[in-house]
Amino acid sequence: MGKRILGETMKLKAEQIQENWDKLIQIVEDTFEGERKELLLKMYSDFKDRGMFAPASSTDYFHNAWPGGYVCHILNIIDCSLKLYNIWKDSGAFTKDYGEEEVIFCAMHHDLGKLGDLTQDYYQPNDSEWHRINQGKMYKENQNLHYMTVTDRAVWILSQYGIKMSQIEYLALRLTDGMYEDGNVGYLKAYAENHQLKTNLPLILHQADMMATRIEKESYMFGGSSNIPYEEILTPEVKEEKEQKEKELLENVKEEFGAPTETETPTVSSSQTAKDLFNELFGDK
Ligand SMILES: [Fe+2]
Numbered sequence: 001m002g003k004r005i006l007g008e009t010m011k012l013k014a015e016q017i018q019e020n021w022d023k024l025i026q027i028v029e030d031t032f033e034g035e036r037k038e039l040l041l042k043m044y045s046d047f048k049d050r051g052m053f054a055p056a057s058s059t060d061y062f063h064n065a066w067p068g069g070y071v072c073h074i075l076n077i078i079d080c081s082l083k084l085y086n087i088w089k090d091s092g093a094f095t096k097d098y099g100e101e102e103v104i105f106c107a108m109h110h111d112l113g114k115l116g117d118l119t120q121d122y123y124q125p126n127d128s129e130w131h132r133i134n135q136g137k138m139y140k141e142n143q144n145l146h147y148m149t150v151t152d153r154a155v156w157i158l159s160q161y162g163i164k165m166s167q168i169e170y171l172a173l174r175l176t177d178g179m180y181e182d183g184n185v186g187y188l189k190a191y192a193e194n195h196q197l198k199t200n201l202p203l204i205l206h207q208a209d210m211m212a213t214r215i216e217k218e219s220y221m222f223g224g225s226s227n228i229p230y231e232e233i234l235t236p237e238v239k240e241e242k243e244q245k246e247k248e249l250l251e252n253v254k255e256e257f258g259a260p261t262e263t264e265t266p267t268v269s270s271s272q273t274a275k276d277l278f279n280e281l282f283g284d285k
Pocket of ligand 1: 073077110111209213
């Protein structure tokens with residue numbers, strides 16, 4: 001399945017963006033056959049210029065909110081869903097109703113609607129520097145698009161290219177977002193026996209999406225540019241090590257440049273200085 005992208009650095013170079021796109025197209029070549037393959041290749045060829053640079057989300061602490069993030073997410077979920085498919089199969093789950101092609105088809109297209117419609121992007125770079133810096137909102141939704149869920153748009157795009165899917169593929173692609181999508185509740189919280197899912201592929205896809213998304217989010221959390229020091233919070237020893245290194249660095253600088261040692265440093269605290277200044281200006285003389 002090629003090299004994993006999970007946990008990779010958050011900003012991709014142009015060559016990596018091209019490389020990931022090529023990997024995606026190679027998976028289409030290797031997985032599908034006949035008319036479906038030809039139609040998929042046509043669709044990806046049409047979307048190439050926009051698709052390869054699309055992010056996977058709008059905000060830096062969601063996941064992959066950078067150019068090329070969408071394709072990375074798709075490669076990751078394909079990787080995770082194939083692994084989970086094998087775990088389910090080896091653990092005794094019923095998997096005779098689908099195979100790797102179905103797993104890959106759903107993983108590959110569950111977020112297709114994030115590419116926008118046939119002519120316009122869904123995510124546009126956020127022109128508000130304040131929102132980018134202060135709230136991590138790197139992209140904004142294109143207001144000109146008709147509103148529809150990402151999944152509905154995915155199915156619509158596939159329909160525009162005449163790309164067919166089985167009922168099981170439709171259900172799995174449709175339910176990949178699990179209960180995060182209100183419209184899925186009726187499928188996943190069913191009580192009547194005839195409303196229960198007859199196939200487990202949607203569950204595998206949802207697990208794979210959660211897994212890929214979480215690991216991508218963690219590359220933001222532990223990548224050195226997060227607003228919250230996750231690594232220090234979750235691993236106090238890292239914090240201690242960092243503080244120790246900073247202390248040693250400071251000692252070295254003092255030694256090197258002959259800065260005053262701690263005992264020579266004036267001991268008046270800033271609050272004391274402020275108090276003196278206040279008394280000087282406004283105190284009773
Ligand atoms: Fe996803």
